[in-house]
Every structure is written in structure tokens, then in C-alpha cells.
Amino acid sequence: MKESEKERDVIIETVSRVMVPFIQLFALYVIIHGTGGPGGGFQGGVVFASAFILYVIAFDLSGGRGRFPESANTLLSSFGLYIYAGIGLLSIIFTSGAIQYLNYGFIPFTSHFEENRALGMDFVEMGIGITVMAIIASIFFDLAHKEEKDGERGKEESR
């Protein structure tokens, strides 16, 4: 659809253009500080997805989809789960004698067992964050897309 049909608001567009990178930075901060302080993968992922939602509300849907295309969205939504399950598989591989699925301490990131557990938790939080971000964005884009498309179809038929 043409851009001119949509009513544009300068204030909203400028403010959200400034806000979006800071929201994304805050989301990354929340994900990274999931182990050291308050935060976590679920919360950070939702905050990250809310940046896309703000962009779509302020600008338009096709522009938002252009920034975050469907292929990347689908890829990321399973990539996070792969990270999570892959960390578990790594711990199986490194403890081939006694199988300890999701016991991150046995993965040799560092020489300390406890530090390994902390680092494994970091990676797991990142995986959760990626999956949640991609899924929330995907659900929002799909729901929004259908409405707009129905409207288009209705207009085409009426013509």
C-alpha cells in the first residue's frame, strides 16, 4: 500500500526512531545480566520484541518486516532452542561416562566447575532470549499482517 494513505505523525515517528535502539540496548542488558543481577532471558526477549512492535506501530508493517524479515525470524525462533539443547548435548558429550544432561559444570569453558555452571547459564539465557524475541515478534507480525491483508482484499473486491 502507498505510504501517503497512512496519516503520519512527526512527533511519534521521531520519538520512536530515537527510542528503538535504546530499548534494544536495554533488552540486551537485561539478557546479559540474567545471572549477575535481576533479569533473564524471558524478560529480555519480550523487551526486545517490544522494540519491533513500537517500530511497526509508529511507522508501518512492511517497513518493520523489511527490518526483520520472515526468513530471519523463523531461523532465530528455532536457533535459540538449538543453543539451549546444544549446551545440554555438549554436557552429554563431555561427560560420556556419566551422562549429565544440562549439567553445565562439565563443559570446559574454564577450569572451575562453578564458573562453568555460571557460563553455561549465561548461554542458556541467551538462547531463551533469542527464542522469546523471535516468537513474540512473529506472533505480532502475523496477527497484524492478516488484518491489513483482509482490508486490502475487501477494497480490491469493492473496486
Next chain:
Amino acid sequence: MKNIKVTALALITLLCALFVYVAEDIPVFGDPNAAPIKYVELFSIDADQGDGRLDQNLIPQQLTKRLLERGFPPPTRVEKIPGIQGEWNAFITKEEPHYAKEEKYYFIKREGNHLKVYRYAFVVRWIEKGLQETAVPNMVTYGLADYRGYDTLGETTVIFTAGVSVILLLRRRSRL
């Protein structure tokens, strides 16, 4: 009709009274030393022969017998809580792959002529051992991602499934 209303009112009043009666036993919110948060009472045994043995760090036979009868693991060591008269911690040994195999499990307290035996709640171990075992200061995160890692993997899968079903139902136009 009027009878039903009166009966309903009486029933509600009864329920409220019952609730107040039960709520008397519920500990104050946020009290860290409340009994259900810290330990669960198991049973009590007579103090006459057990007390002296416990002070010498020996396990009374009656205690082991009663625990085995009820299906609990028998204690391997008893230790007096320093500074408090008449309270002991009992330890069990567990099969853990990396950490010390001994774990604080029972709490024994003298009350009058009886020795009351409690089992520590899981929360106690969670709070006391978590930082030491995982090197993560955030109590919620080491629960979420480490102790309950399987659970979180399942939660993430649930979110993933929700997203995939929305894609399948609503995204008609393009491929996955």
C-alpha cells in the same frame, strides 16, 4: 426461596469461620523462620535415652529405626548446633557426582520430654548452597536455568510451539 438464602448465608458464614480458623496457623507472610518454610515435622521420640547420645554426636537407635520405618534415609552423622541448647542437625550421605556427598537433612529439637524430628525444607539447601555451587548470585536464575533446567527447556519449547502454531494458522500467504 427465603430458606435457600438463609442456608447459603449460613454456609458462607461457616466457610468464613473455617477459613479464619485455618488461617490462624498460616505463618505471617515473609517470615523467614516460619516452620513450613524452614522444616517439616516428621515425628517425635522419647527423650530419655536419646538426649545424652545426641550430645556425644551419636545417633540413637530408636531414631534410625523410626526413620527407616517411614522410608527416610538414615542419618550418618549428628552435630550440635553451636550456641543453642537442645538442637541438633543430622546429616545424610547422597550420591552426587561432583560435590560433597554429605547433606544437612534432619533437624532435631528437644521439647520437654520429647525429641521432635524435623526434615529441612528444600528451600534451606537452595539458599545456603546455591551461590557456592553455581557461582551465580541471583537466586532466581540459578533455580531457573540450573536446578530446574529441564523445566525451563520445556517452557521455551511451549513458547516455540505457540509461535509455530500461530504461523501455521495465520500465515497463509508465504512459506514457513
